[in-house]
Each structure stands twice: as structure tokens, then as C-alpha cells.
Amino acid sequence: MDDLQRNANKAIVSHAFFRLESALTIALTILLAFFLPSPLPGWQWWYWVVLGGIAEALIVYTSITDVRTAQWVLAAMVREQFDPKEIKTPKYRAKVEQALEYRDKIQAVIASTPTSILRTHLRESTSGVADWIAHIFTLALRLDTYERDQVLRRDLRELPASIDSLRKAADTTKNLETRQQIDLTLAAKKAQHENLLTLQSRMQQAELSLEQTLAALGSVYSQFQTIRAQKISGSGAKNLASNIHDQAQNLEDIIQAMDQVYGRS
Numbered sequence: 014m015d016d017l018q019r020n021a022n023k024a025i026v027s028h029a030f031f032r033l034e035s036a037l038t039i040a041l042t043i044l045l046a047f048f049l050p051s052p053l054p055g056w057q058w059w060y061w062v063v064l065g066g067i068a069e070a071l072i073v074y075t076s077i078t079d080v081r082t083a084q085w086v087l088a089a090m091v092r093e094q095f096d097p098k099e100i101k102t103p104k105y106r107a108k109v110e111q112a113l114e115y116r117d118k119i120q121a122v123i124a125s126t127p128t129s130i131l132r133t134h135l136r137e138s139t140s141g142v143a144d145w146i147a148h149i150f151t152l153a154l155r156l157d158t159y160e161r162d163q164v165l166r167r168d169l170r171e172l173p174a175s176i177d178s179l180r181k182a183a184d185t186t187k188n189l190e191t192r193q194q195i196d197l198t199l200a201a202k203k204a205q206h207e208n209l210l211t212l213q214s215r216m217q218q219a220e221l222s223l224e225q226t227l228a229a230l231g232s233v234y235s236q237f238q239t240i241r242a243q244k245i246s247g248s249g250a251k252n253l254a255s256n257i258h259d260q261a262q263n264l265e266d267i268i269q270a271m272d273q274v275y276g277r278s
Contacts, residue, residue: 030073032072034072035069035072035073038065038068038069038072039065039069041065042061042062042064042065042066042068042069045061045065046058046059046061046062046065049061091113091116091143091146092113095109095113095146095147095150097109097110097113099154100153100154100157101157101161102156102157102160102161105153105156105157105160105223106153106157108149108153108223108227109149109150109153111227112145112146112149112150112226112227112230113146115227115230115231115233115234116142116143116146116230118234119142119230119233119234119237122234122237122238123237142230142233145226145229145230148226148268149223149226149227151268152219152222152223152226152268153223155216155219155268156216156219156220156223159212159216165209165212168205168209169206169209169210169213172202172205172206172209173206175202176199176202176203176206179195179198179199179202180199182195183195183196183199219268
């Protein structure tokens with residue numbers, strides 16, 4: 014998430030320079046310097062450039078330091094990086110949308126918290142929330158891929174009958190070479206079926222983890238509100254950040270386990 018924050022900082026600066034007010038200021042400065050170079054005795058055309066430069070600097074400064082602007086830019090970047098439209102299965106796409114909504118609400122709580130050490134602690138806690146969003150998006154993508162993988166579903170459905178048929182063939186064949194071929198095929202089919210069952214189990218765990226994390230995000234949102242409303246010390250925010258980090262690590266472990274099994278399947 015450090016890369017995301019760095020990119021967000023660049024985007025905030027870029028937004029400051031290219032926002033409508035900035036463009037109008039630059040355009041007005043050029044027009045005045047060109048068409049009205051001396052509106053007053055002793056006025057030099059480059060005075061407009063100096064005034065325009067001061068106005069532009071103020072626009073950029075206020076844009077960079079404005080909390081709401083930073084919140085809007087970062088939210089737009091998060092939605093671009095974790096675009097729910099990439100997920101085709103409606104139920105998983107809805108989960109990502111819900112996670113992004115929770116994130117936006119948490120950011121709104123921080124933005125409305127008066128400038129203080131508490132707001133600093135709350136903002137530091139959101140790095141873990143960003144990790145949650147990334148993991149939720151990854152889980153949803155994996156589940157979406159699995160949900161729409163008809164080949165895996167067909168194999169999972171048909172393999173038991175195929176294995177049973179090979180077992181019967183192995184029991185009845187008299188030819189040693191044929192028996193060896195059947196045994197090799199049977200072993201491969203069994204391994205494939207075991208991998209598919211393991212993958213199915215991992216996907217069920219992933220779906221539960223997705224639900225649990227969304228519920229946890231909702232809980233974090235309410236905790237942020239409580240910390241702000243009751244003006245709890247920074248230790249409360251730090252404990253919350255630690256819990257968020259632990260949950261993010263658990264999600265990462267699940268994703269790695271899913272990828273390992275999916276690769277074998």
C-alpha cells in the first residue's frame with residue numbers, strides 16, 4: 014500500500030496543477046499580459062505573470078493541503094486499482110463494492126476528525142484497511158474465476174465416476190501391461206480429484222473469510238466513530254491498527270494457500 018500512497022501523493026499534486034481553477038488562472042494571466050499589458054501608469058506586463066504565479070501557488074497549496082481533496086483523489090485511485098467491474102460474478106462484485114463503501118466511510122470519519130494527534134493515529138490505522146481492500150479484491154477475483162471455471166466444475170462432477178470405472182477395470186483385467194496402465198491412470202485421476210476437493214475446500218474458506226472481513230470492516234468503521242466521538246487516546250487507535258494488521262496477514266496466508274492449490278488443479 015506504500016506504492017498506492019506514493020501514487021496518490023503524485024495524483025494530488027497533478028490534480029492541483031490541472032484542476033479547473035488552475036487552468037483558468039493560467040489562461041487569464043496570459044490573456045491579461047497579452048491584451049492588457051499596461052492597465053495603469055507604470056504597470057508592466059510581467060506584473061500579471063507575478064500575480065498569476067502567486068494565485069497559482071495558492072491554488073496548488075490549498076489543493077495539496079486540503080484533506081477532502083486528498084480523500085477524493087485517493088478514493089478514486091483505490092477504485093481504479095480495485096475496479097469491481099473486473100469481477101463478473103454479481104455476488105462477489107457486490108462484496109468489493111461494499112468493501113470500498115466501508116473504506117470511503119472510514120476516510121470520511123478521519124476527514125471530519127479535528128486536526129490532532131488522534132486524527133494522525135486514525136490515519137495511520139487505515140494502511141491496514143487498504144491491505145484489507147486489496148485482499149478482499151484478490152479473494153473476490155479468485156472466487157469469481159473459480160465460479161466461472163466450467164472445466165473444473167465438470168471434472169469435479171465427473172471424476173468420481175471415472176475413478177470408480179477404472180477401479181472396476183483394474184479388478185477385471187487379466188493383462189499385466191493393461192493393469193499397469195490402468196493403475197497409472199487411476200493414480201493420476203485420484204491425485205486430480207484430491208486437488209480439486211482441496212481447492213473446493215479452500216474456496217469455501219475464502220468465501221467465509223470474505224464475509225468475515227466485510228463484517229470486520231463494518232466493525233472497524235463503528236470503532237473509528239467511537240474513538241473519534243469519545244476522543245479516546247491514541248492507544249485505542251494503535252490497538253485497532255494492530256488488529257487490522259493481523260487480520261490482513263491471515264487473509265494473505267489464505268490467498269497464498271488458494272494459489273498453490275489452484276496451480277496444482
